Amino acid sequence: MTAQAPHIEAKHLNFFYGATQxxxxxxxxxxxxxxxxxIGPSGCGKSTFxxxxxxxxxxxxxxxxxxHVLVDGEDIYKSASNVIDLRRKIGMVFQKSNPFPKSIYENVAY
Ligand SMILES: Nc1ncnc2c1ncn2[C@@H]1O[C@H](COP(=O)(O)OP(=O)(O)O)[C@@H](O)[C@H]1O
Ligand SMILES: [Mg+2]
Structure with missing residues (x-):
């Protein structure tokens, strides 16, 4: 059996907030x-990653x-990649809950 390719792969990823890497x-x-x-101390880059x-x-x-970030072999930062489709596959549960910018009724209904 051949080893399974990673589902998500980061390659030589560098990230900057302005001048701060x-x-x-x-x-x-x-x-x-x-x-x-x-796992790592606060501020080490977990959420950024x-x-x-x-x-x-x-x-x-x-x-x-x-x-590069590859999902199933496809580079998600290529201009042709579809961010909406990507976010359907890769969601995120935040540390703090966040309502959608809609009415309370619509948030509860969702
Ligand atoms: N929106 C932002 N603008 C500027 N710097 C940020 C922002 N978010 C995070 N940082 C900085 O990036 C670094 C990594 O933060 P973060 O990814 O939140 O770490 P962790 O999730 O591991 O606590 C920290 O130095 C933090 O101050
Ligand atoms: Mg964090």
Whole structure:
């Protein structure tokens, strides 16, 4: 049996908030149907890394990213990749709950 290719793969990923670098040359493969935990002190870049996996950092001004993130072999930072489809596959549960910018009724209904 051949080894299964990683479901998600980061390759030489560097991430910057303006002049501040938060991720340094991260290369890692994450397997499907496994639990993978990132453990480290506050501010070490766990959330930043997780947000790179579904392009949640894109909405922050002044960020820069280089390197690659592949999901099932496809580079999610290629201009042709579809962010909506990506976020259907890769969700995120936040540390603090956040209502949607809609009415209370619509939030509860959702
Ligand atoms: N929106 C942001 N703008 C500027 N710097 C940020 C922002 N978010 C996080 N950082 C900085 O990036 C580094 C990594 O933070 P973060 O990914 O939140 O770490 P962790 O989740 O491991 O606590 C920290 O130095 C933090 O201050
Ligand atoms: Mg965090």
């Amino acid at each position: 938060a991720l340094f040359d991260v290369t890692i493969g994450i397997k499907r149907s496994n639990v993978t935990a990132f 997780l947000r790179t996996l579904n392009r949640m950092n894109d909405i922050i001004d002044g960020i820069r990213i280089d390197g």
